[in-house]
Amino acid sequence: MLRIENLHKSFGTAAVLKGVSMTVNDGSIVGLVGVNGVGKSTLLRIIAGVYRADTGMVQLNGRDTWYDEEIRRSIAFVSDEPYYPAGSTVASLRLLYQSMYDFDEALFEEYRQIFGIDLKMSLTSMSKGMKKRVSLLYALCIHPKLILLDEAYDGLEPLARLRLKKILSGMIEDENVSVIISGHNLRELEDICDAFCILEDGVVLSYGDLLESKGNVHKYQAAWVSEITREAFSGLDILHYEQEGRVVRMVVRGSEEQVREELKKTDPVLLDVLPVSFEELFLYELESRGYAE
């Protein structure tokens, strides 16, 4: 289990993380989202031990990820901008992983076939997508307990995404690994993640099980005989509200049954309930805090 408590990080005078706390359970895939510059990559780098937090704590299975070398051996970090020295090939990169991690040759061969990567390929002449595949390939072959993918899922073509999803599912089943994926393509993340974390202004805005959270937020479309005002729904936790004459569309947080009961009290002539996607959940959460403007 990954435990993050009250994490603070500043770059000079700019505070990026202002007290991030969250927990990632074993076998969970967390989608880490937020607007640009909110600190997603910074958070992942701190977990990976690349950056040092100003204050706060990051522990994986009860061991500090900055000080404990053994626990760091079980963290695979794939940066948004993978580094490959000039002239390096897929094979030459293997030396680093063989020397420093619990590198599994058999897994490497298996995944290499799945990702369709040739050992002799020059890394510097590869496309961005291929480079990401190589980074993922190595990250998956070191028997990690925690995989950190910084925008590494974005930009993969659908087939590669599907293959990665399959591999991760297998790893979660077999080795109970945890995964944190940061990205901007929420539709893609929704496919793979079972939990989410929305960062906003350096703190965790919302965090939890994706299905549960989505089950707690719904889109309601209703119509009344005569025009109605927003004040009529003052008892509801409305994330988004729009009205066209007698028709109201709103996104409300809360149990579907309770909200439906509340709305029925106003005698609507029509009431539809629709589920929200992860992207909508993210957008409405931000909108409710004034980001949409």
Add this chain to the structure above:
Amino acid sequence: MSREYLNYLIRKRAVVLGFFAMCCLGISIAWAAGGLADTAMLRGSETAAALTMLMAIGFPLVQFSYVHRRSSADRFFALPVSREKQLVTEIAFLFGSCAVCYLVIMCILYAMYGIGHMAAGQFLLILAAVLLSLLEAVLISSCLYLIANSVFDGIMICAAYTFLPLTAAVTVTTFHGSLVAGDHGYSSGLSYLLSPAALAFRFITSVHNGEPVSVPEVLLGIAYALLACFGLYRNYAERKTERAEQLSDSLFAYPVIINIYAAATLFCLACDTVSHRPDFILYLILFVVYIIAQFVYKRKIELKPVYLAVFAGLLAVTHITAYAGWKTHGFGEAERLPLPTENIRTYDYYAYVTPEDLGKADPEYRVCVRVMINIPRGKEASYREAIDILEAYRKKAIDWYYERSADSTGDTGRLNVYGKQAENSYDMTGHLWYGVKEPIPEKDLIRLSEYGSVQVESPVLEESYSLSQYIEKRR
């Protein structure tokens, strides 16, 4: 130290290091073979030392370049090894590579040229000296490179610090040359003391030549290396990884370096200006260079008021200091006659004078009076009268140096004061020389002739007389 990481580094660089070692070996053998057999080992050894020293200075710039790139820093700082261990491993690898390369070359050279020509003791002493120097070079070069936040800045800062001792020496030399009357020597000693590389090369040369080694200089080199260890800990183990690819704005990077160079150059210009040799175009050029340096630092061309303010501040401080130096006769340095370190102190004087009065300057250069008085160390009391005359005359020359105006006409002669080991020796040390306005009066020349040689020459007629002969002839 991390064994896994060291293993990785060795395997990663093995081919390149092997190739470099082969090149060094080839060059060293070629150098050793091209001369007398007796000194072949020495020549080869010096070449091997120089090449591996260059490797020790340059290799850290390659090895630590990952620190300066965001993507590579992500990869290498995420490795399962603590920063402290990673640093120790990197340094051990760098030093080990240079040391192994050097030792392999030296063993081969010794087998080929050393047996029977170089004593085992000297061989081992050379090895120890070079290995110590290699370690110092690796530590200092790594430390300087890591002050910066990008590869380009790292190279610039290494270059800036390399030339800083030279700049300091030029500044001190300019101060002495312009503000201290009589002193025109180049202060190379300072550049040696401030330059760990120069100290290391001097140490290696001394050991090779069998000359006595300056222990304080060796200790100073070690002190620089220890300082570098502290710097490395700060700039690597405690480094904020996010510095990669940012502006190199740490305390010892551009902000200080640019202003040190600007201050040193302005002080040199100020010394020239207050000593009536101004060259105002140089101020303009320096200001342009200052702005360019700020561009290199900030990566954008801008003329911020703060640049102007700092430059103006440096201009004011350096000129006030230089002016104070001028008014106080080089902060009292001009009045001080250095204690003799040689066996003999020589006063050597000449002036162009009139044939009628040897104490009167002659703009037509008809007659030249030359005085040379050698005063053995410890016998100053016997030369008291001569010393008093010449020292009083030296004081006059000093006053003349500081009182002259920009449009003063040229000197009529010169007074030299220097030390030497023997009367007939031509090697001068601590050479001071003064331009003179008024020649030494004839009556003083007569008194001085009792302590040394006073010659009167006629450049036109190519004749030379002793003072007494000349006075006799003139009558």
